[in-house]
Amino acid sequence: MIPTAFDYVAPESVADALAALADSDDAKVLAGGQSLLPILRMRLNAPDKVVDLGRIAELRGVREDGDAIVIGAMTSYVDLLADPLVAEHAALLKAAIETVADPQIRRRGTIGGALVHADPAGDVGAPVLALDGELVITGSAGERTVAAADFFEDLFTTAVGEDELLTAVRIPKHTGWGAAYEKFVRVAHQWSIVAVAATVRMEGDTIAEARVGLTNMGSTPLRATATEEALAGKQASAEAIAEACAKAADGTNPPSDLNGDGDYRKHLATVFTRRAVLAAAD
Amino acid sequence: MTRITVTVDGDTYTDDVEPRTLLVQYLRENLGKVGTVIGCDTSNCGACTVHLDGRSVKSCNVLAVQADGHEVTTIEGLATDGQLHPMQKAFHENHALQCGYCTPGMIMQAIDILKDHPDPSEQQIREGLEGNLCRCTGYHNIVKAVAAAAKAPGAELASSKVGE
Numbered sequence: 070m071i072p073t074a075f076d077y078v079a080p081e082s083v084a085d086a087l088a089a090l091a092d093s094d095d096a097k098v099l100a101g102g103q104s105l106l107p108i109l110r111m112r113l114n115a116p117d118k119v120v121d122l123g124r125i126a127e128l129r130g131v132r133e134d135g136d137a138i139v140i141g142a143m144t145s146y147v148d149l150l151a152d153p154l155v156a157e158h159a160a161l162l163k164a165a166i167e168t169v170a171d172p173q174i175r176r177r178g179t180i181g182g183a184l185v186h187a188d189p190a191g192d193v194g195a196p197v198l199a200l201d202g203e204l205v206i207t208g209s210a211g212e213r214t215v216a217a218a219d220f221f222e223d224l225f226t227t228a229v230g231e232d233e234l235l236t237a238v239r240i241p242k243h244t245g246w247g248a249a250y251e252k253f254v255r256v257a258h259q260w261s262i263v264a265v266a267a268t269v270r271m272e273g274d275t276i277a278e279a280r281v282g283l284t285n286m287g288s289t290p291l292r293a294t295a296t297e298e299a300l301a302g303k304q305a306s307a308e309a310i311a312e313a314c315a316k317a318a319d320g321t322n323p324p325s326d327l328n329g330d331g332d333y334r335k336h337l338a339t340v341f342t343r344r345a346v347l348a349a350a351d
Numbered sequence: 352m353t354r355i356t357v358t359v360d361g362d363t364y365t366d367d368v369e370p371r372t373l374l375v376q377y378l379r380e381n382l383g384k385v386g387t388v389i390g391c392d393t394s395n396c397g398a399c400t401v402h403l404d405g406r407s408v409k410s411c412n413v414l415a416v417q418a419d420g421h422e423v424t425t426i427e428g429l430a431t432d433g434q435l436h437p438m439q440k441a442f443h444e445n446h447a448l449q450c451g452y453c454t455p456g457m458i459m460q461a462i463d464i465l466k467d468h469p470d471p472s473e474q475q476i477r478e479g480l481e482g483n484l485c486r487c488t489g490y491h492n493i494v495k496a497v498a499a500a501a502k503a504p505g506a507e508l509a510s511s512k513v514g515e
Contacts, residue, residue, distance in 0.1 A: 070392055077353055077370030077416050106412045107394050123417055171482025173409045257481045
């Protein structure tokens with residue numbers, strides 16, 4: 070199938086993109102298009118206008134800003150995987166992105182597009198949440214910054230308003246933290262049935278701090294706060310980690326679908342949290 | 352309609368297209384480049400893989416208007432002067448196809464793998480082909496062909512004009 074007809078604009082600045090959005094009641098923003106184009110092709114959405122951000126150079130790239138790195142919303146997965154700042158300061162994000170879809174999709178797909186699409190089975194939300202990321206949203210009134218914990222509102226729903234754009238992702242530096250993303254799928258390049266993003270700061274063989282994000286364990290990415298608290302200050306032994314990670318699904322209400330029911334997902338979350346923390350602490 | 356100018360397999364075309372036109376449709380229906388095939392409606396299968404500015408993309412997942420001002424290479428642009436590209440030759444010699452439907456996308460993606468990994472391990476080849484499905488499940492010889500092509504000069508290049 071092919072999409073329904075729409076008008077198309079490809080502005081070269083954020084200001085022009087905002088003006089194009091304000092000018093329509095039913096516009097869709099095109100980032101990398103790797104989720105949007107299938108949706109348009111299957112006619113799950115039929116916007117009257119598509120605003121393509123692909124020609125806005127200022128939205129691409131990664132820079133250092135004090136104790137954080139700032140990632141342009143239109144930076145592709147492939148560029149993030151090759152970026153030395155991401156590797157050094159946000160290893161967890163890199164580990165998650167390595168598992169996204171396949172090479173062709175990672176070539177075109179962008180971090181901003183994935184975050185605003187907010188598919189609960191997407192792999193970018195959990196690491197951004199676990200790393201205490203902040204999302205820079207730009208509208209006609211200027212910029213505002215929203216914590217990742219407040220950004221994801223529901224299935225496919227974020228704090229970005231109709232006439233706003235996500236322009237940057239700010240990740241506090243987690244330099245030297247161990248990281249692992251453990252993703253459970255049954256076949257190659259499937260969406261995560263459950264995935265776990267874990268990053269730890271080690272002091273010798275003790276876990277000084279831990280951050281754990283869960284993918285597809287609810288309508289938004291979640292933090293496994295009970296596990297994080299239980300891990301803090303613990304020796305990184307298999308027994309202590311297993312005990313802390315048994316709490317990974319506490320307070321979650323995961324979906325039931327053909328890939329597994331909610332209780333199965335809760336079980337998976339504890340297993341994959343243990344594996345992710347063990348790998349991150351290694 | 353939106354006017355686009357795209358270089359495809361070395362020739363430059365200017366056309367008015369509907370914005371909803373997929374790149375793969377533009378290649379097949381406007382330019383007659385039917386070597387690039389459509390295998391699925393979900394962006395899973397990779398049969399429509401082409402190179403956009405030298406790197407692989409799924410052409411069902413790119414709008415033709417997004418390719419405005421850019422360069423596309425399809426399976427039809429690989430051979431020159433009747434001489435197969437080293438990757439095409441390797442697929443031929445290693446019997447790396449059965450029904451052949453996935454082959455255009457497999458070859459385009461295989462060339463892309465060699466750009467990142469000039470001497471790929473079997474694991475790197477298999478992971479590099481993760482977005483390309485072969486429903487005859489002939490992966491064994493496909494992987495063999497990519498490994499063989501990696502040893503041939505110029506296999507990572509966009510065309511068979513090795514050394515030009």
